[in-house]
Amino acid sequence: MLDVLFNGSFMPHGHCLLWRWDLLFLHVAGDALTAISYALIPIALIHLVHHRDDLKFDKIFLLFAGFIAFCGITHVMGLINIWHGYYYLEGLTKLTTGIISITTAFVLWKLVPKILAVPSSALLEQRNAELLKAQDELKEINATLEAKIEERTRELHVQANTDPLTSISNRRAILCDLEKELLRSHRYKLECSILMLDVDYFKQVNDTYGHQVGDEILVKIAETLVNSCRTTDNVGRYGGEEFLIVLPQTDKLQAYELAERIRINVASLTFVQKWELTCSIGVANLLPQQDIHQFIKQADDAVYKAKNAGRNRVVCAD
Ligand SMILES: Nc1nc2c(ncn2[C@@H]2O[C@H](COP(=O)(O)OP(=O)(O)OP(=O)(O)O)[C@@H](O)[C@H]2O)c(=O)[nH]1
Structure with a gap:
């Protein structure tokens, strides 16, 4: 079998060309150039498949490489057969080339729908642009939402700490301020005073003029x-008609003077109704080691004394 295949004793093709140099040149040059390029193209294809893991349909590239390589071999056989007569070998090469070619053609046609289904780069670019646009829109929505949440959080914080009627700090907030001030005063050995203010005969105001006037x-x-306090002082509504004022870095005398001023200011408030509005104020100055409850009780006791002493007055705790 191999003897037949490698039997080169058939008439060389050169005889058909009558060994004319011009014909020989055309055939040799054409076949040689084709054979060289048919050797280089498969190498390039294999290199490509080898270096790109993400390459889709890589099998078809390899099939192409084989197909082109065998085409090259048939041209080499054509060259050899100018001088020798290996026509069995050339025939076998052509048959192999034909089988690979038909396989490649078959596989390629089978792949056509799949290849067409792969989005084109223009379409991918368009999708990408759409996604970027959607991303920008989402970012914008997100920023708006975050701003709204921040605003709402601020509003809720204000709501949680503000007395809805008077718009000053509510009991929770003023006690929180006092707690902080207490810690600061103890730590840095600072003066701190509080005023507890209770409106006199407020029940009578309500009973006489109604709750709305109250x-x-x-x-x-x-x-x-x-308006009577410094901006560094904290004013809060402690209860119904009770107010607590926290006076940081304020000694007893300064607190008393402020309390007197407040008492006078309240007494000078005029209403449509002829009612002499007054208040009683208890002043307490922070003692060493005193906690918030003891501090407030001191001020409360002073208010109680002021009430018992006839109201419309300021009493300093002992
Ligand atoms: N209008 C109004 N009245 C309130 C509010 N909170 C508490 N009060 C009223 O304040 C009054 C307080 O009455 P009391 O504790 O007896 O004290 P008072 O009448 O001021 O008497 P003294 O404190 O002893 O001078 C009650 O009638 C409460 O209903 C409020 O938000 N609005």
């Missing part, structure tokens, strides 16, 4: 307190 009076008193 509310208006509370609002006016809160305004008066805020």
Whole structure:
């Protein structure tokens, strides 16, 4: 079998060309150039498949490489057969080339729908642009939402710490301020005073003029307190008609003077109704080691004394 295959004793092709140099040149040059390029193309294809893991349909590239390589071999056989007559070998090469070619053609046609289904780079670019746009829109929505959440959180914080009637700090907030001030004063050995203010005979105001007038009076008193104090002082509504004022770095005498001023300011408030509005104020100055409850009780006791002493007065705790 191999003897037949490698039998080169058939008439060389050169005889058909009558050994004319011009014909020989055309055939040799054409076959040689084709054979060289048919050797280089498969190498390039294999290199490509080898270096790109993400290459889709890599099997077809390898099939192409084989197909082109065998085409090259048939041209080499054509060259050899100019001088020798290996026509069995050439025939076998052509048959092999034909089988690989038909296989490649078959596989390629089978792949066509799949290849067409792969989105084109223009389509991918368009999708990418759409995604980037959607991403920008989402970022914008996110930023808006975050701003809204921040705003709402601020509003809720204000709501949680503000007395809805008077718009000053509520009991929770003023106690929180006092707690902080207490810690600071103890730590840095600073003076700290508080005023507890209770409106006199407020029940009578409500009973005589109605709850709404009572509310208006509370609002006016809160305004008066805020206007009478420094911005560094904290004014809060402690209870119904009770107000707590925290005075950082303020000694007993300064606190007493402020309390007197407040008492006078409240007494000078005028309402449509002829009612002499007064208040009683207890002053407490922070003692060493004193906690918030003891501090407030001191001020409360002073208010109680002021009430018992006839109201409309300021009493300093002992
Ligand atoms: N209008 C109004 N009244 C309130 C509010 N909170 C508490 N009060 C009223 O304040 C009154 C407080 O009455 P009391 O504790 O007896 O004290 P008082 O009448 O001021 O008497 P003294 O404190 O002893 O001078 C009650 O009638 C409460 O209903 C409020 O938000 N608005």
